[in-house]
Amino acid sequence: MKQARKKSITFAHVFLGNGLSNANPLPYEAIFNFGDSISDTGNAATNHPAMPSNSPYGSTYFKHPSGRLSNGRLILDFIVEAYGLPMLPAYLNLTDGQDIKKGVNFAYAGSTALDQTILKQKSINVDAAAYSLSTQLDSFKKLKPSLCKSEEECDSYFKNSLFLVGEIGGNDINAIIPYKNITKLRELVPLIVEAISNTTTQLIKEGVVELVIPGNFPIGCNSAVLATVNTDKEGDYDQFGCLTTYNAFIEYYNEQLKKAIETLRQQNPNVKITYFDYYGAAKRLFQAPKQYGGITFAYVFLGNGLSNANPLPYEAIFNFGDSISDTGNAATNHPAMPSNSPYGSTYFKHPSGRLSNGRLILDFIVEAYGLPMLPTYLNLTNGQDIKKGVNFAYAGSTALDQTILKQKSINVDAAAYSLSTQLDWFKKFKPSLCKSKEECDSYFKKSLFLVGEIGGNDINAIIPYKNITKLRELVPLIVEAISNTTTQLIKEGVVELVIPGNFPIGCNSAVLATVNTDKEGDYDPFGCLTTYNAFIEYYNEQLKKAIETLRQQNPNVKITYFDYYGAAKHLFQAPQQYGFSSGKLETFKACCGKGEPYGLSAQFPCGSFSATVCSDPSKHINWDGPHFTEAAYRLIAKGLVEGPFANPSMKSPPFKII
Known part of the structure; x- marks a missing residue:
């Protein structure tokens, strides 16, 4: 088989037959961005660590200031995520040896389309104009030799790259808003448009063949502009509360920009230039705010059509489980390994309470349905928004209560947080979600509940004994x-649930290292332990029978089975196809830990001082022994949400998992 490039690739490539070229598994190899605070992810904060470096900036998503002028991610972040790329490093924060081949962000908060000299000639003072669009272009030209050496190499590289030129020009405009002078604003328009056109032309001369140029937002709906203009004349506002004159000005500006883009297209017929309608995408939010209550701006902006009556398939998601889906509960009580680096290093850039390098299956599911990452039950604070769901999962927890396990001489510390305990948490919490039966029925009708994966730790506790008979005895109890x-949960009013099966533990690095048999016949052709996978197949069959019984008992309730086994096993059977390392040992090696042959040992667990971490987690299925990498979880989640590993199929998600 021809070896595929080892990059993250959509799960649908094999399971749904969508043919992605082996040579180019993602639409873009890199994204480069120029702009102002709408897309600056840290450049300005490097030079001027004022407000964006203080709380509450970054509080919602990153849980700390991130150099972004928002509570979380920006439009740019959602775009690069949608195309399967990591968040772009800020140019002024680049370090030696840092990976820049997937793109760089040159945007600088407060920057202008026009150079400082031009603005000063017009008596317009903008401090950050020193980092104007032309300065950002110069920065790109200086960086270019680090991206590609020859014209041929650059042409090939830029052919697979996307360049975003803006939004830019907003600060040129903002500097004049206090004067409430529309005539002076209109005088700037041809200059701003020319600056954007010139930069675009220069990029095309550098070899760029695909660009995006955004228009500007409806500033008449902008809180800062509304507060600055502060007119009490009712006729100055439209029916939605936006300033008509200022929105009309932006409509004029955007029309001039679109004309310039059309000229650029005619001058460069082999170059694709896309116009992003920031005005239209944002204005919808102001005109129907309730309709988009929990939806990211990028969702509206990228044009995914939502029903007026039901903008999202689910209003809330609730989760029960163990470390496969715990996003911080266990770390609250026992801040050990998951609170150490390199946990969380790939995506969150810091430990996040998850036992992986990044996001979990649960994270991808809630994102796919347009909801924020679920807060953990043990970390809830007064006033926190809980109406979009909560996560009760606890790492190390069991399906069986601690008393039952002790009767069988099975010791699992976290069994104190077993499934029944998590259910009790939910019952105590329920009055905070809804008061009356009618209110709860209405709320749960639009909610999804995930019960598991759970039971893995009950099973794991017996693995060291290498006793399949004892394992099978647990199955009916779990x-x-x-x-x-x-x-x-159904008695509480829940009407839609997901129950996942268990993973192919015979392919799990921790199980392989624990069983550690040298009998070749114990392994299948891919390197997985046949007996342990056969046991999980038996377990999953019993679980599916129980689900069928539940369906018959509750005909008005939808219960979906998630085939974790099938979704994960394909990764081990064709690792190269998904960008993972291959080979009977390499496929199963943990990215984080220390020891042979699977990169694991009890003495040097991931997160400990002597443990090592691989250079590229995206090439590994396994992260730390028991748990997978974000790259693997992404593919599994895609197969569950988009098919074919859910029975019956899930509601169609508004977001694709890419």
Whole structure:
């Protein structure tokens, strides 16, 4: 088989047959951005660490200031995520040896389209004009030799790259807003448009063949502009509360920009130039705010059509489980390994309470349905928004209660946070979500509940004994615990649930290292332990039978089975196809830890001082032994949400998992 490039690739490539070229698994290899505070992810904060470096900037998503002038991600962040690329490093924060081949961000908060000299000639003072669009272009030209050496190499590289030129020009305009002088604003328009056109032309001369040029926002709806203009004349506002004159000005500006783009297209017929209608995308939010209550701006902007009556398939998602989906509960009580680097290093850039280098299956699911990452139950604070869902999962927890496990001489510390405990948390919490039966029925009708994956730790506790008989004895008890919890949730008013099966533990690095048999017949052709995978197949079959019984008992409730086994096993059977390292040992090696042959040992777990971490987690399925990397979780989540590993299929998600 021809070896595929080892990059993250959509799960649908094999399972749904969508043919992505082996040579180019992602639409873009890199994204480069120029602009102002709308897309600056840290450049200005490097030089002027004032407001964006203080709380509450970054509080919602990053949980700390990130150099962005928002509470979380920006439009640019959502775009690069949508195309399967990492968040762009800020140019002024680049370090030696840093990976810049997937793109760089040159945007600088407060910067202008026009150079400082031109603005001063017009008695317009903008401090950050020193980092204007032409300065950002110069920075790109200086960086270019680090991206590609020859004209041929650059042409090939830029052919697979996307360049965003703006939004820019907003600060040129903002500097005049206090004068409330529309005539002076209109005088700037041809100059700003010319600056954007000139930069675009220069980029095309550098070899760029695909660009995006955004228009400007409806500033008449902008809080800062509304506060500055502050007119009490009712006729100055439209029916939605926006200033008509200022929105009309932006409409004029955007029309002039679109004319310039059309000229650029005619001058460069082999170059694709896309216009982003920031005005239209944003104005919809102001005109129907309730309709888009929890939807990211990027969702509206990228044109995914939502029903007026039901903009999202689910209003809330609630989750029960163990470390496969715990996003911080266990770390609250036991801040050990998951609170150490390199946990969280790939995506969050800091430990996030997750036992992986980045996002988990649960994170991808809630993102796909347009909801924010779920807050963890044990970390909830007064006034926190809980109406979009909560995560009760606890790393190390079990399906069976601690008393039952102790009767069988099975010791699992976190069994104190078993499935029944998590269910009790939910019941105590329920009055905060809804008061009356009618209110709860209405709320849960639009909510999704995930019950698991759970039971893995009950099983893991017996693995060291290498006793399949003892494992099989647990199966009916685990299945009964999951069934009982599901029944209790249905009695509480829940009408849509997901119950996942378990993973192919015979392919799990921790199990492989623990069983550690040298008998070749114990392994399948891919390097997985056949007996342990056969056990999980048996377990999953019993779980599916129980789910079918639950369906018959509750015909008005939708219960979906998530085939974790099938979704994960394909990765181990064709690792190269998904950008992972291949080979009977390499496929199973943990990215983080220390030891042979699977990169693991009890003495040097991931996060400990002597443990090592691989250079590229995206080439590994396994992260730390028991848990997978974000790259693997992404592919599994895609197969679950978009098919074919859910039975019955899930509601169509508004976002694609890419």
